[in-house]
Amino acid sequence: MQSTVIAPSILSADFARLGEEVDNVLAAGADWVHFDVMDNHYVPNLTIGPMVCEALRKHGVTAPIDVHLMVEPVDALVPMFAQAGATHISFHPEASLHPHRTVQLIRASGCRPGVVLNPGTPVDVLDYLLEDLEYVLLMSVNPGFGGQAFIPSTLRKTREVRARIDALGKPIRLEIDGGVKPDNIGEIAAAGADTFVAGSAIFGQSDYRDVIARMKAAVAAVR
Ligand SMILES: O=C(CO)[C@@H](O)[C@H](O)COP(=O)(O)O
Numbered sequence: 001m002q003s004t005v006i007a008p009s010i011l012s013a014d015f016a017r018l019g020e021e022v023d024n025v026l027a028a029g030a031d032w033v034h035f036d037v038m039d040n041h042y043v044p045n046l047t048i049g050p051m052v053c054e055a056l057r058k059h060g061v062t063a064p065i066d067v068h069l070m071v072e073p074v075d076a077l078v079p080m081f082a083q084a085g086a087t088h089i090s091f092h093p094e095a096s097l098h099p100h101r102t103v104q105l106i107r108a109s110g111c112r113p114g115v116v117l118n119p120g121t122p123v124d125v126l127d128y129l130l131e132d133l134e135y136v137l138l139m140s141v142n143p144g145f146g147g148q149a150f151i152p153s154t155l156r157k158t159r160e161v162r163a164r165i166d167a168l169g170k171p172i173r174l175e176i177d178g179g180v181k182p183d184n185i186g187e188i189a190a191a192g193a194d195t196f197v198a199g200s201a202i203f204g205q206s207d208y209r210d211v212i213a214r215m216k217a218a219v220a221a222v223r
């Protein structure tokens with residue numbers, strides 16, 4: 001079984017104090033930094049790019065940086081993020097002309113590849129990709145914004161992807177992104193997730209340590 005990972009989405013952090021926010025959330029027990037990249041094309045919002053990732057590394061962040069690319073096309077940004085210090089890069093397969101080639105490119109760039117499924121994307125998209133991935137990211141909201149409500153059908157999809165990963169027998173992580181909170185994370189973990197993105201639930205609280213501890217305790221109770 002994979003270890004539990006809590007990955008705060010910095011989309012909900014105070015961007016004017018980003019380095020300090022990331023330091024604080026990691027000191028409070030977070031495991032990874034979830035880095036949402038939006039291009040105002042694949043999704044109707046615009047966020048941050050490789051320069052900000054590089055700035056976090058220069059600031060002294062050593063934790064894994066989990067880059068979630070909500071961009072189309074995908075490939076040109078992969079080496080740029082690898083160079084900027086990303087450790088994990090995920091992308092939406094419908095945004096790449098050749099998704100398997102993109103997986104190979106992420107790995108060749110020295111990062112761990114992941115594929116992202118939107119709430120309406122069937123799990124069949126994993127059919128010939130899963131065995132070459134390090135993680136699957138299931139969106140539990142439609143991509144583009146923080147602070148949205150968790151879509152319940154994601155629980156069914158989580159169980160389906162968990163079964164596929166277990167059948168394959170490879171140590172592939174199952175990450176959930178969107179609307180994850182202390183009061184639903186236990187149910188999500190019970191469905192088979194091991195890696196949890198949370199933006200507003202963490203950065204919306206003043207005590208990061210308390211909310212992360214409550215999330216980890218809720219996961220530990222069911223895993
Ligand atoms: O990728 C995305 C949104 O597109 C996420 O990473 C959100 O940033 C998560 O925010 P919350 O739903 O936890 O507030």
Ligand SMILES: [Fe+2]
Nearest residue numbers: 009036068177
């Ligand atoms: Fe994300």
